[in-house]
Amino acid sequence: MEKKKNFRRKRGNKHGKTNWAQRRKMAKNRQGGDSKDQTGVDMRDIYPQKEMVLDNVKFDLYYRRLLDPLFKSNGATTPEEIVANKDADFEEFRAKLKEKLPITFRVNPSCIGYEAVTDLLSSDTFIKDWAEKNKDNPDMQAKESKEQVLTTEEMENLKFKLFDFYPDKLLYELPLAREVLRKDRILASIHKFVQKSNDSGLLTRQEIVSMIPPLLLDVKPHHKIYDACAAPGSKTAQLLEFGLKELHGKNVTLNPGFVIANDADDSRANMLAHQMSRFNYGCIVNHDAQNFPTLHYQAGTSAFKSLDISNFDNRVYFDRIVCDVPCSSDAAIRKIPKKWETWDPIDGAALHPLQLKILLRSLLMLKPGSEDSYLTYSTCSLNPIENEAVVYAALKKLNEHGENGEEFEIVDCRDKLTSFKTRPGLCKWKVYDSISRQSRRRAKKEAAKEEDTKKEGENDEKDQSKEEEKKLEKAKEYKTASFEEYFREYTTHDGIQDENRKKKFKPSFFPPEGTEEEIEAKYHLSRCIRVFPNDQDTSGFFIVLFRRKPLTRVQTETAEEVKKAEDENTVVPVQKPLTNMMRCDPKDPDIEFIQSYYGLTEDFPLDQIFTFSTSMNKLLMINKGLSDLLYADQDKSLNLIAGGAETFIRNTSKKFSGTECIYRISQNGIYHVYPFMTKRIFYVNMETFLLVLNNDRIQIENIPEGDFKNEIDSLSCGCFVVVVKIDENREEALTLHRHHAHINIMVSELNLHRIRTCLNKHF
Numbered sequence: 001m002e003k004k005k006n007f008r009r010k011r012g013n014k015h016g017k018t019n020w021a022q023r024r025k026m027a028k029n030r031q032g033g034d035s036k037d038q039t040g041v042d043m044r045d046i047y048p049q050k051e052m053v054l055d056n057v058k059f060d061l062y063y064r065r066l067l068d069p070l071f072k073s074n075g076a077t078t079p080e081e082i083v084a085n086k087d088a089d090f091e092e093f094r095a096k097l098k099e100k101l102p103i104t105f106r107v108n109p110s111c112i113g114y115e116a117v118t119d120l121l122s123s124d125t126f127i128k129d130w131a132e133k134n135k136d137n138p139d140m141q142a143k144e145s146k147e148q149v150l151t152t153e154e155m156e157n158l159k160f161k162l163f164d165f166y167p168d169k170l171l172y173e174l175p176l177a178r179e180v181l182r183k184d185r186i187l188a189s190i191h192k193f194v195q196k197s198n199d200s201g202l203l204t205r206q207e208i209v210s211m212i213p214p215l216l217l218d219v220k221p222h223h224k225i226y227d228a229c230a231a232p233g234s235k236t237a238q239l240l241e242f243g244l245k246e247l248h249g250k251n252v253t254l255n256p257g258f259v260i261a262n263d264a265d266d267s268r269a270n271m272l273a274h275q276m277s278r279f280n281y282g283c284i285v286n287h288d289a290q291n292f293p294t295l296h297y298q299a300g301t302s303a304f305k306s307l308d309i310s311n312f313d314n315r316v317y318f319d320r321i322v323c324d325v326p327c328s329s330d331a332a333i334r335k336i337p338k339k340w341e342t343w344d345p346i347d348g349a350a351l352h353p354l355q356l357k358i359l360l361r362s363l364l365m366l367k368p369g370s371e372d373s374y375l376t377y378s379t380c381s382l383n384p385i386e387n388e389a390v391v392y393a394a395l396k397k398l399n400e401h402g403e404n405g406e407e408f409e410i411v412d413c414r415d416k417l418t419s420f421k422t423r424p425g426l427c428k429w430k431v432y433d434s435i436s437r438q439s440r441r442r443a444k445k446e447a448a449k450e451e452d453t454k455k456e457g458e459n460d461e462k463d464q465s466k467e468e469e470k471k472l473e474k475a476k477e478y479k480t481a482s483f484e485e486y487f488r489e490y491t492t493h494d495g496i497q498d499e500n501r502k503k504k505f506k507p508s509f510f511p512p513e514g515t516e517e518e519i520e521a522k523y524h525l526s527r528c529i530r531v532f533p534n535d536q537d538t539s540g541f542f543i544v545l546f547r548r549k550p551l552t553r554v555q556t557e558t559a560e561e562v563k564k565a566e567d568e569n570t571v572v573p574v575q576k577p578l579t580n581m582m583r584c585d586p587k588d589p590d591i592e593f594i595q596s597y598y599g600l601t602e603d604f605p606l607d608q609i610f611t612f613s614t615s616m617n618k619l620l621m622i623n624k625g626l627s628d629l630l631y632a633d634q635d636k637s638l639n640l641i642a643g644g645a646e647t648f649i650r651n652t653s654k655k656f657s658g659t660e661c662i663y664r665i666s667q668n669g670i671y672h673v674y675p676f677m678t679k680r681i682f683y684v685n686m687e688t689f690l691l692v693l694n695n696d697r698i699q700i701e702n703i704p705e706g707d708f709k710n711e712i713d714s715l716s717c718g719c720f721v722v723v724v725k726i727d728e729n730r731e732e733a734l735t736l737h738r739h740h741a742h743i744n745i746m747v748s749e750l751n752l753h754r755i756r757t758c759l760n761k762h763f
């Protein structure tokens with residue numbers, strides 16, 4: 001019993017499940033992150049951790065052979081030169097995989113005033129200026145180290161590296177190793193700046209290759225977007241940013257587009273909530289993507305009315321889908337060095353069936369009959385079994401069974417990545433099974449037995465095979481180790497002898513039949529993209545862009561049913577509560593209070609306010625598109641985890657007692673409300689805005705005489721909003737609270753950091 005208790009404590013809650021925070025802690029402990037004892041001695045100094053061997057002979061053999069057509073021969077003509085050049089390219093590839101990744105990040109273009117941030121980051125002197133400004137700021141210093149690693153001259157010349165294949169000067173790299181950043185007394189402030197800006201949503205730290213799928217999708221605000229395997233959400237954030245970039249204030253709330261982020265792992269799905277919390281534009285759901293429920297727009301809703309009657313199909317479809325499936329992650333080995341120890345191609349083989357199911361389900365969720373329906377499939381694996389084989393199997397299944405010809409096609413998207421090097425997809429590949437260490441040992445033994453069984457006794461034989469095995473392990477070089485020793489080739493599925501292996505190695509692993517030209521003409525597999533780590537110092541990656549062509553018409557209802565549905569258009573559907581998220585009744589006294597207290601205009605969409613709790617302590621705003629989607633879920637089949645932006649918060653704290661203000665406005669949701677406010681909102685000049693931005697608390701008597709002071713003097717206690725016009729198209733807003741004798745800002749430190757940076761008011 002005692003044992004069981006301990007097990008529970010170690011592993012999480014009483015059901016043995018761990019949440020995200022617990023897992024992080026466990027991982028940190030495993031990595032020795034929190035390794036100091038009570039006296040502050042780092043135990044890693046006493047018991048140094050095992051040095052990780054960044055080598056795997058199987059990995060080398062497998063990829064040198066499987067990806068051979070992709071290694072560069074650099075114009076060589078003789079067979080020897082071709083092999084030598086390809087070997088050199090492979091060596092570069094392999095060497096790069098052993099290096100640590102540089103830190104890259106993206107500016108969030110949906111932040112108001114983000115252009116000021118891109119100007120700062122691309123300036124020659126930002127690093128130097130920021131370090132200088134923060135040299136005495138304890139919040140921006142490294143905790144332990146006080147060294148200065150870079151020379152003054154190196155420091156002078158240090159700049160962020162800008163990648164111009166990404167639009168609007170948004171993508172940067174910090175051109176230094178993490179160790180240097182952490183150690184250097186001055187540079188620590190830059191590291192802190194990136195961290196703080198990342199936490200505030202202004203920057204997103206993300207690997208370059210992982211940014212490619214959303215980039216290829218050319219997202220527009222009206223798009224309905226589905227992210228099938230979304231956690232931890234870096235691509236979801238990018239999709240939201242692209243969608244929101246062109247929208248500000250009012251438009252977001254009334255916008256028909258949305259992003260729905262799904263992940264099958266409930267604790268990972270919860271991690272997405274942070275990414276989405278500021279946008280009323282997205283929601284998070286928790287389903288197996290291969291079985292994602294089909295939703296239908298309901299008669300009577302505006303989304304239903306806008307459906308094309310000549311092509312009637314009231315299922316919910318998506319304009320853009322990101323299918324970033326679970327994979328063996330061997331292309332991310334720079335980030336996960338442990339893979340060097342554990343890598344085996346069977347990992348990819350085991351995931352192929354799930355990857356294919358997720359892709360098939362997702363492709364069918366793309367809007368049919370449209371000129372503008374795109375999906376990206378991606379993995380951070382190099383293995384053709386997880387990549388081209390999945391893509392080919394999906395195309396084969398969907399196109400050959402479609403009645404109207406080839407409905408899905410691979411799009412050539414290389415022109416969208418000019419100045420970013422990629423390598424093409426493979427048309428043909430081999431299917432290899434790896435021979436286990438046990439089988440290799442057995443084979444060695446048998447060979448040894450055959451040669452000289454009589455001379456040696458059993459014990460000697462054991463010693464010999466052990467000896468041989470050691471030698472073999474030492475032969476780390478792919479040139480000296482024999483491929484056949486490690487891998488067995490399967491040419492057809494029918495030809496697999498071992499029944500167990502036959503179950504694991506599916507028919508869909510195998511490449512198309514025919515010549516490369518024939519295959520290419522039919523499937524265009526070379527339009528897939530593989531990123532090699534050595535081409536521009538990134539991780540590896542595989543991406544393919546699919547398009548659903550407007551060929552078939554899918555009818556889910558008969559013409560009479562359509563007619564009936566049209567007749568029913570005037571009927572407002574019953575508003576059932578959702579599984580765990582409820583639409584607030586616009587007639588609820590609390591909602592009516594909000595409307596009158598803040599003087600919300602008639603067009604404020606009261607029916608887009610939702611809550612997760614019957615006590616209505618936190619009210620979330622969702623936009624028009626998301627609201628339509630949730631209406632479509634009348635069967636409550638969506639397992640909704642979070643959605644919308646936290647906008648109104650019930651004032652339960654004592655510090656707000658004595659005011660009539662039942663709900664204050666949250667800074668997260670302010671942008672969705674203030675354009676509709678006619679009361680308790682003040683448009684101020686930049687000077688006044690900076691006064692409230694830079695002071696937590698201001699005595700009312702100390703506010704300089706003028707319009708703002710007069711307005712505050714006559715304002716009752718409670719929440720209010722100030723707005724400043726930055727230029728023709730941009731405004732920034734803050735939530736504040738008026739108390740009897742003072743006002744104070746109700747904005748988190750991180751939000752303040754974001755706003756100050758975007759206004760360029762740190763300097």
Ligand SMILES: C[S@@+](CC[C@H](N)C(=O)[O-])C[C@H]1O[C@@H](n2cnc3c(N)ncnc32)[C@H](O)[C@@H]1O
Binds near residue numbers: 229232288
């Ligand atoms: C490669 S990660 C996604 C990374 C994410 N797209 C990003 O950019 O941050 C794959 C995700 O798929 C999830 N997953 C695994 N099996 C799934 C399934 N059957 N359906 C949906 N998600 C699944 C995993 O929990 C994991 O979070």
